[in-house]
Amino acid sequence: MRITLIAIAMLSYSLPAAASCHAEPLAKDGACPSGFFTSGAYCVPSTGARRAIKRLNSCPSGFFSSGNYCVASTSNEAIAIPKVGGSCPSGWYTSGKYCLRQP
Numbered sequence: 001m002r003i004t005l006i007a008i009a010m011l012s013y014s015l016p017a018a019a020s021c022h023a024e025p026l027a028k029d030g031a032c033p034s035g036f037f038t039s040g041a042y043c044v045p046s047t048g049a050r051r052a053i054k055r056l057n058s059c060p061s062g063f064f065s066s067g068n069y070c071v072a073s074t075s076n077e078a079i080a081i082p083k084v085g086g087s088c089p090s091g092w093y094t095s096g097k098y099c100l101r102q103p
Contacts, residue, residue, distance in 0.1 A: 023049040026069065033069035043069075053080050053098075060095035077103055 023035065023045035032038055035049030043052075050072040059065050062076035070080070078100045081092075088099035 023051050026052060026054065029054065029068045031067045033066035033071050035071065050074070050076075051079075054082075056082060056097040058096055060098035060100055062095075062100070079103060 025039075025045065026033075026036070026043045028038060028041050028043050032043035033052040036043040036045050036052065038044075045052075052066070052069045052071045053063070055065060055068050055070045059070035060078075060080050062073050062078050063070035063080065064073055065071075072078070072080075079102075080095070080098045080100050083094060083097050083099045088094050092099040092101045094100075
């Protein structure tokens with residue numbers, strides 16, 4: 001029983017990291033990006049949609065512009081977050097106004 005509980009706990013901690021590689025809903029800002037559909041105030045990914053982020057001027061390396069968003073290119077697995085301040089967190093690298101990390 002104890003081993004089962006430990007295994008379940010470990011799995012629950014690993015799921016968010018795995019989920020970060022998939023498209024997630026975004027706050028709607030104009031038209032939804034390619035591969036997403038409107039659901040209230042959100043853009044929700046369709047099955048097989050690529051990750052998208054809010055566009056800050058130009059898109060980071062490995063992403064293309066789709067309205068007010070940047071969508072990951074087919075071969076791109078990088079995770080992108082907006083850069084805050086002058087540098088990125090440890091393990092991340094700068095691409096324009098974004099910080100990127102390989103999963």
